[in-house]
Amino acid sequence: MTVAGWTAATATASFFSSSLIQGLLVLWNPSYSLIGWQGTLLYWAVLALTLSVNTVFSKILPTIESTVLVLHILGFFAVIIPLVRLAPHSDSHEIWTHFINSGWSSMGLAFFVGLEGVAAPFLGTDGAIHMSEEIKGAARTVPKAMLSSIVINGILGFGMLLAILYCQGDISAAAESPTGYPFVAIFASGVQSLAGATVMVSIVIFMAWCNAIGCLASASRMMWSFARDKGLPFSSSLSKVQDRSLLPMAAIMVVTVSAALLGLINIGSTTVFNDIISLALEGLFSSYFIALCLLLWRRLRGDIAEENDSPEVIQEESLQPEKQLRWGPWRVKGPLGVITNFVGCVYLFIMIFFCFWPATLPVTPANMNYSSLIWGFVLIFSILYYIFWARKIYEGPVVEVGVFAA
Numbered sequence: 012m013t014v015a016g017w018t019a020a021t022a023t024a025s026f027f028s029s030s031l032i033q034g035l036l037v038l039w040n041p042s043y044s045l046i047g048w049q050g051t052l053l054y055w056a057v058l059a060l061t062l063s064v065n066t067v068f069s070k071i072l073p074t075i076e077s078t079v080l081v082l083h084i085l086g087f088f089a090v091i092i093p094l095v096r097l098a099p100h101s102d103s104h105e106i107w108t109h110f111i112n113s114g115w116s117s118m119g120l121a122f123f124v125g126l127e128g129v130a131a132p133f134l135g136t137d138g139a140i141h142m143s144e145e146i147k148g149a150a151r152t153v154p155k156a157m158l159s160s161i162v163i164n165g166i167l168g169f170g171m172l173l174a175i176l177y178c179q180g181d182i183s184a185a186a187e188s189p190t191g192y193p194f195v196a197i198f199a200s201g202v203q204s205l206a207g208a209t210v211m212v213s214i215v216i217f218m219a220w221c222n223a224i225g226c227l228a229s230a231s232r233m234m235w236s237f238a239r240d241k242g243l244p245f246s247s248s249l250s251k252v253q254d255r256s257l258l259p260m261a262a263i264m265v266v267t268v269s270a271a272l273l274g275l276i277n278i279g280s281t282t283v284f285n286d287i288i289s290l291a292l293e294g295l296f297s298s299y300f301i302a303l304c305l306l307l308w309r310r311l312r313g314d315i316a317e318e319n320d321s322p323e324v325i326q327e328e329s330l331q332p333e334k335q336l337r338w339g340p341w342r343v344k345g346p347l348g349v350i351t352n353f354v355g356c357v358y359l360f361i362m363i364f365f366c367f368w369p370a371t372l373p374v375t376p377a378n379m380n381y382s383s384l385i386w387g388f389v390l391i392f393s394i395l396y397y398i399f400w401a402r403k404i405y406e407g408p409v410v411e412v413g414v415f416a417a
Contacts, residue, residue, distance in 0.1 A: 012301075014237065015389045016294025017230035019382075020135050022270040023287045024223035025061060026277070029054040030284060031216045034190035035209055038199060045191055047278040054274045061223045062267050065231070069258055072228060079221040086214040087167045090198075091174045093211065098178035098201030106176050114372040123365045130362055131288050132168050134295065135222075136160050138229035144236070154341040230266045235259035241404045244396065276381065285370040289382035292366045294389070300359040307352040309336060 033050055036043050064075065112121035139156040143149040175194060178201045179185060188196035199208040238249035253260045276286055309315055315336045343351050369380045397405075 012294045012389065012393070013298040014230075014234055014243070014294075015386070016291050016296075016298060017135075017226065017233055018266050018269045019273065019287055019291035019294055021058075021061070021223060021226040021230050021266060022273040023131075023134075023284070023291050024219050024226050025057045025270065026054050026274065026284055026287055028216050028219040028223060029057045030191060031195070031212060031219065034192050034195045035212055035216075037190045038195060038208065038212075039205060041189065045189075051274045051277045054277065055271055057220060057223065058267060058271055058274075061220065061227050062263070064224050065227050065263055066256070066258065066260070069256060072224075075221075076225060079218075079225075082221070083218055084163075084167070086218055087171065090211045090214055091171060093207060094178050094198065094201050095174050097203065098197075099180065100177045101179060103177075111182075123361065124368050124370070126362060127285075127289065127292060127366055127370075130292060132164060133161060134288075134291055135226060135229065137295075137299075138225060142229060142232055144232075150339045151341060154339075227263065227266060227270075231259055231263040234266060235262040238262065241406070242401060279377075286380055286382045289366045289380055290385055293363060293382060293386045296359050296363050296366070297386075297390075300356065300363060303352055303355050303359065307349070307356060310349060310352060 030045075030050060030053075032053060033045055037045065065072065068075070110118055110121075112118050115121040115124060136157050139146070139153045139160075143153055146152055175197060179193075179197050180200050182193075185193040185196040185200070190196060195208065195212055198211045199205060202208055202211070234243065235250060235252070237243055238246040240246075243249055249259075249261050249265065251261055252258065273287055273290075315338055317338055342348060367380060367383045367386075369378060371378055
């Protein structure tokens with residue numbers, strides 16, 4: 012599930028970037044139509060650039076990602092300032108009291124179906140985990156990075172959401188924009204300049220592409236580490252690291268090719284972006300849900316030792332000392348931690364259920380959410396692979412210990 016989710020996340024970021032380029036073409040040339048196969052070719056070009064950064068320029072990848080964080084924050088202000096300054100503002104009463112359910116039977120159902128769009132911007136916050144073996148002091152640094160990304164993106168995202176709502180103008184016209192993205196039309200009508208809107212959208216395109224770079228890096232490391240544990244088919248090949256570059260080239264290429272194949276959905280479906288987002292959410296949230304349920308169960312049973320407990324204490328309290336878990340330096344303690352885990356399980360269950368739903372009504376073969384088919388195939392294949400093969404060779408995470416001379 013995690014492998015499929017991260018592959019879909021890579022595809023999501025790349026497709027968002029490429030489809031926005033097509034949106035700019037429509038903005039400048041209204042007679043241009045969004046043709047599926049052209050979008051797929053453009054998507055593959057973005058993937059190729061993403062692959063080149065993760066391979067050819069891999070040595071400066073940490074520098075690139077640090078720079079992207081700064082550009083991410085600066086880009087936020089570069090977009091929101093001209094939009095808020097130049098666009099006419101809507102009435103606050105209408106913004107906070109007017110709701111559109113897009114044809115669903117109730118506002119409650121529309122709310123839950125719409126949760127997918129809110130959850131997507133926070134997707135991949137666990138990306139730092141899959142880079143842990145390349146991070147110093149990962150036990151503390153990784154949790155801080157994950158929480159920091161949620162706080163920063165949550166604040167910036169909510170601020171941008173308010174700006175879009177207050178500067179939306181005619182929301183019906185924006186929703187029917189031929190660019191495929193209402194916010195592109197909002198930018199254009201707000202600043203009253205195609206050139207200005209193009210610059211603003213270009214910032215979003217660049218940041219989406221940078222997101223794809225990080226997703227591919229995390230997805231390939233996750234696939235490589237799982238293959239090293241013999242948890243995937245062809246693990247002997249996927250777990251190899253290139254001697255010269257020290258990169259998991261096989262894993263990088265498999266993730267890239269798999270993401271490229273997802274782009275073929277664009278040829279026959281008008282809602283390909285929603286399908287790929289749904290697949291990413293379904294895959295990652297399913298893996299989170301399983302892990303969080305097991306953590307909650309272990310926590311309630313008291314199977315997790317304290318960080319400072321001695322090996323003797325662990326052995327006395329555990330029936331299986333070799334499998335005894337130990338808390339790390341970063342956690343929410345006591346009843347609050349249990350409540351947090353429980354709420355997380357409930358939230359993930361709701362999200363997984365509604366990620367299978369189509370985004371619009373009425374449902375047709377063209378706008379159907381086909382991500383459920385891919386998710387179901389991955390789930391069934393994973394179960395069968397484990398039953399007939401993986402359980403015989405998989406022994407859990409491999410712990411590598413390095414010995415350094417003083």
